[in-house]
Amino acid sequence: xxxxxxxxxxxxxxxxxxxxxxxxxxxxxxxxxxxxxxxxxxxxxxxxxxxxxxxxxxxxxxxxxxxxxxxxxxxxxxxxxxxxxxxxxxxxxxxxxxxxxxxxxxxxxxxxxxxxxxxxxxxxxxxxxxxxxxxxxxxxxxxxxxxxxxxxxxxxxxxxxxxxxxxxxxxxxxxxxxxxxxxxxxxxxxxxxxxxxxxxxxxxxxxxxxxxxxxxxxxxxxxxxxxxxxxxxxxxxxxxxxxxxxxxxxxxxxxxxxxxxxxxxxxxxxxxxxxxxxxxxxxxxxxxxxxxxxxxxxxxxxxxxxxxxxxxxxxxxxxxxxxxxxxxxxxxxxxxxxxxxxxxxxxxxxxxxxxxxxxxxxxxxxxxxxxxxxxxxxxxxxxxxxxxxxxxxxxxxxxxxxxxxxxx
Amino acid sequence: xxxxxxxxxxxxxxxxxxxxxxxxxxxxxxxxxxxxxxxxxxxxxxxxxxxxxxxxxxxxxxxxxxxxxxxxxxxxxxxxxxxxxxxxxxxxxxxxxxxxxxxxxxxxxxxxxxxxxxxxxxxxxxxxxxxxxxxxxxxxxxxxxxxxxxxxxxxxxxxxxxxxxxxxxxxxxxxxxxxxxxxxxxxxxxxxxxxxxxxxxxxxxxxxxxxxxxxxxxxxxxxxxxxxxxxxxxxxxxxxxxxxxxxxxxxxxxxxxxxxxxxxxxxxxxxxxxxxxxxxxxxxxxxxxxxxxxxxxxxxxxxxxxxxxxxxxxxxxxxxxxxxxxxxxxxxxxxxxxxxxxxxxxxxxxxxxxxxxxxxxxxxxxxxxxxxxxxxxxxxxxxxxxxxxxxxxxxxxxxxxxxxxxxx
Numbered sequence: 001x002x003x004x005x006x007x008x009x010x011x012x013x014x015x016x017x018x019x020x021x022x023x024x025x026x027x028x029x030x031x032x033x034x035x036x037x038x039x040x041x042x043x044x045x046x047x048x049x050x051x052x053x054x055x056x057x058x059x060x061x062x063x064x065x066x067x068x069x070x071x072x073x074x075x076x077x078x079x080x081x082x083x084x085x086x087x088x089x090x091x092x093x094x095x096x097x098x099x100x101x102x103x104x105x106x107x108x109x110x111x112x113x114x115x116x117x118x119x120x121x122x123x124x125x126x127x128x129x130x131x132x133x134x135x136x137x138x139x140x141x142x143x144x145x146x147x148x149x150x151x152x153x154x155x156x157x158x159x160x161x162x163x164x165x166x167x168x169x170x171x172x173x174x175x176x177x178x179x180x181x182x183x184x185x186x187x188x189x190x191x192x193x194x195x196x197x198x199x200x201x202x203x204x205x206x207x208x209x210x211x212x213x214x215x216x217x218x219x220x221x222x223x224x225x226x227x228x229x230x231x232x233x234x235x236x237x238x239x240x241x242x243x244x245x246x247x248x249x250x251x252x253x254x255x256x257x258x259x260x261x262x263x264x265x266x267x268x269x270x271x272x273x274x275x276x277x278x279x280x281x282x283x284x285x286x287x288x289x290x291x292x293x294x295x296x297x298x299x300x301x302x303x304x305x306x307x308x309x310x311x312x313x314x315x316x317x318x319x320x321x322x323x324x325x326x327x328x329x330x331x332x333x334x335x336x337x338x339x340x341x342x343x344x345x346x347x348x349x350x351x352x353x354x355x356x357x358x359x360x361x362x363x364x365x366x367x368x369x370x371x372x373x374x375x376x377x378x379x380x381x382x383x384x385x386x387x388x389x390x391x392x393x394x395x396x397x398x399x400x401x402x403x404x405x406x407x408x
Numbered sequence: 409x410x411x412x413x414x415x416x417x418x419x420x421x422x423x424x425x426x427x428x429x430x431x432x433x434x435x436x437x438x439x440x441x442x443x444x445x446x447x448x449x450x451x452x453x454x455x456x457x458x459x460x461x462x463x464x465x466x467x468x469x470x471x472x473x474x475x476x477x478x479x480x481x482x483x484x485x486x487x488x489x490x491x492x493x494x495x496x497x498x499x500x501x502x503x504x505x506x507x508x509x510x511x512x513x514x515x516x517x518x519x520x521x522x523x524x525x526x527x528x529x530x531x532x533x534x535x536x537x538x539x540x541x542x543x544x545x546x547x548x549x550x551x552x553x554x555x556x557x558x559x560x561x562x563x564x565x566x567x568x569x570x571x572x573x574x575x576x577x578x579x580x581x582x583x584x585x586x587x588x589x590x591x592x593x594x595x596x597x598x599x600x601x602x603x604x605x606x607x608x609x610x611x612x613x614x615x616x617x618x619x620x621x622x623x624x625x626x627x628x629x630x631x632x633x634x635x636x637x638x639x640x641x642x643x644x645x646x647x648x649x650x651x652x653x654x655x656x657x658x659x660x661x662x663x664x665x666x667x668x669x670x671x672x673x674x675x676x677x678x679x680x681x682x683x684x685x686x687x688x689x690x691x692x693x694x695x696x697x698x699x700x701x702x703x704x705x706x707x708x709x710x711x712x713x714x715x716x717x718x719x720x721x722x723x724x725x726x727x728x729x730x731x732x733x734x735x736x737x738x739x740x741x742x743x744x745x746x747x748x749x750x751x752x753x754x755x756x757x758x759x760x761x762x763x764x765x766x767x768x769x770x771x772x773x774x775x776x777x778x779x780x781x782x783x784x785x786x787x788x789x790x791x792x793x794x795x796x797x798x799x800x801x802x803x804x805x806x807x808x809x810x811x812x813x814x815x816x
Contacts, residue, residue, distance in 0.1 A: 014445045016436035017620045019427060028424035037422045038457060040450040049446060049468060056464050060457060194481040195520050202482050211481070212420045221420075276712065278691070282698025283684075286691025286712045291796060293766045295690070301718040303711060304684065304694045310709035310752060344718060358701050364515070384515055386540060386563050388699065 003038035004030050005061040007053055009069035009078050010152060011044035022067045022150075022157055029161060033169050034176025034225060035063060045075040047084075054085035054147070062145055068152030070135035072114040078149055079138075083122045086142055090120040096127055100134050122149075128164040132156040139168060146172070179232035181207075181222040181240045185250045186259050186400040190218055193247070200242045207235055215392035216258050220247070252403060259399045260288045266406040267298035272347040274402070276302035277315055277340035279327065279353040280366065285395045300346050305336065315339030328353050330367055333378045337369030348372045348405075350398050357387045366394045370401050377405075411446035412438050413469035415461055417477035417486050418560060419452035430475045430558075430565055437569060441577050442584030442633065443471060453483040455492075462493035462555070470553055476560030478543035480522045486557055487546075491530045494550055498528040504535055508542045530557075536572040540564040547576060554580070587640035589615075589630040589648045593658045594667055594808040597792075598626055601655070608650045615643055623800035624666050628655070660811060667807045668696045674814040675706035680755040682810070684710035685723055685748035687735065687761040688774065693803045708754050713744065723747030736761050738775055741786045745777030756780045756813075758806050765795045772798050776806045778813060785813075 006027070008020040020042050027037045038061055043053045050069070057064040069078030083090045097119035104111040118135045121127055128137030128148075133156040138149040148165065150157045185193060190213040197220070201209035207224035222239055226232040244251070252259050267274055276285050282304060289299050303314045308327050311317040317335040325331050336351035354366030364383040369376060379401060383393045414435070416428035428450055435445045446469055451461045458477070465472040477486030491498045505527035512519040526543045529535055536545030536556075541564040546557040556573065558565045593601060598621040605628070609617035615632035630647055634640040652659070660667050675682055684693050690712060697707050711722045716735050719725040725743040733739050744759035762774030772791040777784060787809055791801045 014435065014448065015618070016432050016439065017618050019432070024424050024427070027422065031424065038452060038454070039461065040422065042448040044446060046446070052464075052468060053447065056460075060460060189517075191480050191520060191523060195522055198482055198522075208419070210420045210423075210483075276691075278694070281695070282703070282707075283686070283691030283694025283696075283712070286686070286714075287689070287695050287799075288691075290690025290714060291799075293795060296714055299690075299714050301687075301712040301714040301722065303722075304691070304709040306694075306698060306704055306707050306709040313752070314709065314711075344721070382515055384541075387701065389563065391695075391699075 003061045004035050004063035004065060005039045005041070005057040006037060006065045006067065007050075007057060008040070008042045008067045008152075009045065009050060010042070011046075011075070013042045013068075014044050020067075022152070022154055025154070025158060026065060026067070026161065029166075030063075031178060033166075033173055034178055035169075035173065036225075045069065045077055047077050047081055050077055050081035051084045054081055058085065058142070058145055058147065063148070064145070065148045065150060067150050067157060070118065070137070070149060070151045072112075072117050072134070076117070079117075079120055079122065082138070082140070082147060082149055086122065086140065086147070088123040091123055092116075093119050093121050093127065096121070096136055099129075099136075103134055125149075128160050130156055130160055131163070132159050137164065139165070175227065177226055177229050177232050179224050179226075179229065179236055181236045182254060182256055183220045183240075183244070183247060183251050184217050184253045184256060184258070185220065185247055186217040186252045186396055186403075188218070188250055193218055193220075193250075196246050197243050200246075201239065204235075204239055207239055209239070215389060215396065217252060217396060219256070249404075252400065259396060259403065261292050263399045263403050263406070264289065264292045264295055264298060266403065267348075270406060272406070273298055273300050275300050275340045275344040275346035275349045277336040277349060277351040277369075278302070278304050279306060279311070279336070279351075280356045281352045281391050281394055281398075282306060284391050285350065285352060285398055288395050288399070300344050302340055302344065302349070311336060315343065328355055328362065328365060328367060330378045330380065333367035333369035334371075334376050337371035337378075338376055341371040348402060350402055352394055352398055354394065356390045356394075364390050366390070366397075368394070368398045368401055370398075370405060372405060377401075411469045412443050412471040412473060413447040413449070413465040414445060414473045414475065415458075415465060416448070416450045416475045416560075417453065417458060418450075419454075419483070421450045421476075422452050428475075430560070430562055433562070433566060434473060434475070434569065437574075438471075439631070440586055440588070441574075441581055442586060443577075443581065453477065453485055455485050455489055458485055458489035459492045462489055466493065466550070466553055466555065471556070472553065473556045473558060475558050475565060478526065478545070478557060478559045480520075480525050480542070484525070487525075487528055487530065490546070490548070490555060490557055494530065494548065494555070496531040499531055500524075501527050501529050501535065504529070504544055507537075507544075511542055533557075536568050538564055538568055539571070540567050545572065547573070584633065585635065585637050585640050586631065586633050587637065587644055588632075589644045590662060590664050591628045591652070591655055591659050592625045592661045592664060592666070593628065593655055594625045594660045594804055594811075596626070596658055601626055601628070604654050605651050608654075609647065612643075612647055615647055617647070623797060623804065625660060625804060627664070660808065667804060667811065669700050671807045671811050671814070672697065672700050672703055672706060674811065675756075678814060680814075681706055681708050681753075683708050683748045683752040683754035683757045685744040685757060685759040685777075686710070686712050687714060687719070687744070687759075688764045689760045689799050689802055689806075690714060692799050693758060693760060693806055696803050696807070708752050710748055710752065710757070719744060723751065736763055736770065736773065736775060738786045738788065741775035741777035742779075742784050745779035745786075746784055749779040756810060758810055760802055760806055762798075762802065764798045764802075774798075774802045774805075776802070776809055778806075778809050780813060782813075785809075 341349035351369035357363040749757035759777035765771040
């Protein structure tokens with residue numbers, strides 16, 4: 001399997017606010033060709049560091065793609081560094097120089113001298129014409145490896161890759177097929193999930209398995225690379241077929257859909273309407289639900305009852321209950337859910353009350369109430385993390401609570 | 409000056425949709441310490457490649473920071489690779505293991521066996537306690553260089569860097585004086601802001617000026633690096649003194665505080681209480697407000713009235729008004745704000761109604777109502793972007809509306 005390394009060149013990409021996005025697009029393109037990206041780097045405009053980075057990359061990867069540093073100025077060093085790393089010379093190409101000059105003429109401008117720098121090619125390189133700018137790219141084959149120099153501006157890079165590189169790759173790369181499977185899981189910690197499925201996925205290097213946790217849930221990705229589609233799907237069937245039964249009740253989607261979309265679709269299908277009564281989450285539950293377009297099909301609204309007084313005033317939670325049990329309690333979560341359901345006239349109502357921190361012994365303790373046509377249930381959970389994480393995990397768990405009820 | 413290399417570890421970061429954002433935050437922190445980042449890399453969960461990357465980094469940089477790969481699973485290889493790269497052993501720490509076990513106990517869970525993996529330290533490393541998660545970090549000094557292992561989850565990484573690394577760096581790095589100024593601006597597009605202040609900041613290379621736009625507002629950062637504090641402050645005074653008057657009415661804070669914090673402090677100072685009535689934002693306004701600890705000092709709660717029926721039922725918006733003007737109108741925004749203020753008994757109430765999309769000609773049109781002791785005002789705004797961006801900018805504008813009123 002050929003692995004690729006992408007090196008983005010430019011000191012501005014090493015500042016706190018700049019992101020290299022070319023490598024994301026290139027990764028997609030390379031993956032489609034069956035090539036995995038094994039490393040990405042950003043290197044500044046520094047001849048020695050860049051040369052060292054190219055040498056290191058050629059030792060570890062079959063394909064090395066450099067983006068940027070092909071401009072006409074002093075700090076455009078990619079050509080120089082590539083030549084040094086390969087131990088080759090840079091040679092001037094009159095043909096390329098003429099092309100650049102012609103391009104300037106077309107825009108009614110005169111080529112300035114520094115642009116001649118862009119007409120130098122590494123010995124043995126194929127020039128890659130640039131139909132969006134002046135700097136040509138370069139395709140260099142070296143001891144069975146491929147080194148490609150692409151311009152930094154995204155529209156130049158994309159056009160050049162699509163028009164000049166794709167066909168060349170297809171000629172030199174073995175045909176490969178990549179197929180993926182994905183499960184999104186809610187309501188369990190990452191370490192528990194891993195312990196459950198690691199005994200299976202660690203037995204396979206193909207497909208590869210990635211487990212990625214976020215506030216929206218845990219994603220399990222399987223990715224198979226094979227010569228044919230049949231082979232890839234068969235491998236995925238084999239591994240997914242073992243993993244899926246272990247996770248089944250926790251799987252919320254198989255296509256990356258977030259839980260707020262899954263629950264929304266369930267409500268729509270069942271013709272049911274939902275309301276909420278939020279204390280600790282302060283609106284986050286409603287926000288997640290309404291982040292889905294057309295959520296008005298099933299979400300009517302609800303209450304933010306942040307103070308005790310509002311729990312009584314807006315939801316009718318008895319003052320006695322709040323005094324006896326405190327606002328963070330099973331009976332209050334129950335009364336909040338039932339109050340919201342009754343006062344909005346919705347079919348289901350979710351309530352949340354708890355301690356999101358930042359301080360206190362009970363931080364992370366949450367009560368989630370769910371009132372519905374079949375009665376009311378309350379769950380108590382204890383969540384880790386900071387205020388924002390606790391709130392987000394609470395929302396995830398609330399929606400999963402409703403998902404399970406709707407699926408009963 | 410010592411240069412740093414940051415290596416983000418994780419195969420998921422080598423896929424087309426994932427970005428390593430930890431390195432951006434770390435770059436800002438290192439820059440503040442006077443350390444330039446000379447290379448950033450992303451390496452997958454591959455023992456040999458990761459070991460080679462660490463070795464290469466230690467050859468080129470004085471400081472090497474690894475982020476991620478400290479979890480408990482098979483593919484968390486950072487500890488192993490760091491030990492190999494340095495030619496050191498990994499040793500088990502019973503003390504760290506006890507700390508991890510204790511953490512699990514606090515969350516009423518039992519530590520599973522794989523978590524023992526997180527209790528291994530590279531020989532000679534200082535363990536960096538993790539107050540947000542299980543994996544400790546490691547600080548390793550090696551032949552005059554520094555290798556640091558940090559956890560991948562951003563909240564864990566940030567907390568650990570701030571609490572464990574900053575002081576250690578200050579002890580080993582030469583003292584440099586860096587002084588910064590920051591303005592956070594709300595309620596104007598980034599391009600307008602840049603056009604306004606670019607004629608000033610482009611004349612200076614020290615301080616450097618960075619403009620960073622997010623859904624919470626636009627941050628203008630000035631950063632001066634000098635030999636003395638006096639020099640740095642004088643440079644900042646010179647540039648900020650020209651920029652500030654141009655932005656004055658739009659500046660919401662000078663210390664990076666988000667608008668929800670600024671407005672919260674204003675409400676607390678004035679002893680005023682706030683409620684909300686949200687339609688298009690579906691809870692996001694309440695969520696932002698309550699993301700601030702102790703927001704219960706001034707936020708009482710409110711209403712999510714996503715459907716027309718709820719606007720009438722929960723807020724008393726007359727059905728006639730909805731029929732005549734539609735829900736997205738000045739009179740309905742007014743009635744929502746007044747309804748929320750009256751029914752909750754709060755001093756101020758903010759209401760939001762509008763079209764967040766994804767479709768329709770009126771997408772981005774929002775009415776924001778503000779009811780208070782001095783009467784009710786409604787603003788109509790038209791916002792660009794997708795559904796999520798429109799909703800977030802609406803919340804930003806709503807809070808800025810209230811900020812201006814409170815400052816009158």
